[in-house]
Amino acid sequence: MTYSFVPILLMILAAAILGAVFLGLNTIIGKKQRNPSKLAPYESGVPLLDESRKRVNVKFYQIAMLFILFDIEAAFLYPWAVIYRNATLTPAGISWFVFGEMLVFVLLLGIGYIYVWKKRAFDWT
């Protein structure tokens, strides 16, 4: 089972080696000219107006937090979707049970979704 991941391992190795070779070759045979205008930050030909690292609005954080919560919800959906088809055919009749428990799960988070929506957390302004 684990051996089926060997191709992925080889791909990671190939990517690492390729990146190291390109960067290494660049350092070895590349020309290095360091003058002030070359080292200056460049943005569409306009000199910098402000510092690039500044405090960001807390709204970004809130959006990211909500993203993670719904991301976790989606992560719970994957194994459910994988077993659902088989569960509908199981003789013990657990198909409604499996459907119902996911319905409760999604509805509970749906309440949260409506709450977030009503609180205008998705509005940017």
Add this chain to the structure above:
Amino acid sequence: MEALTSGMPFLVFLIIGTIAVAASILVVAMRNPVHSALFLLLTFLCVAVLFVLKAAEFVAAVQVLVYAGGIMVLFLFVVMLINVRSLPEERVMSAFWKGGLAVGLGLFILFAGVVRPGVYHEPKGNERDLRTQTTYRMRKVRNADGTVTERRVGRSRVVGNSEAIGMVLYRDYLVPFEVASLFLLVAMIGAIVIGKRELLAEEEESTPQFILDRAEKEKEVKEVVNGR
């Protein structure tokens, strides 16, 4: 192929485990918080590989999706929110390093005691047995009198990791699963209540001076941009 891959899990564990430990040490050793966050990302990815080595592919996928994808974003946003620059170079160790070392050592001994050999023994049976489940499908069956009826047939087969997790999570552990949704709901409401709080009048008046300065500066910059 067998000879090539027989020692491979251990080799991969050694390499990836070393990278994971080194990266997690670098997380706390880096002076630039963004670099710390990137090493944390490397640690998450290495842990995902370790999960794959223990044949927990679903957990590995979730590790990459939720931790490397989501939690990482939160860490980076925190770095950007509080706007920390590189920490001063001269003080590498915190003033409390002795206490920290003691707590770390104590936790390590506790952890080593919990996971020492014999406490968690290997699950009974091999991996194949654990993953064998009866799956059902409808199949057309021809009866003796020539009529064709559909009948449910079950057969035992080895299922994948996410299928095994699904059967356990949605059949045997129903209540923890539903409680998880409650946790998510609480987290969602908490995020809104804390983040979306309306400022009271007196709080709005007492805006710190450095924020006012910054707002003034941004206004000036905007004027310069619009003036061009």
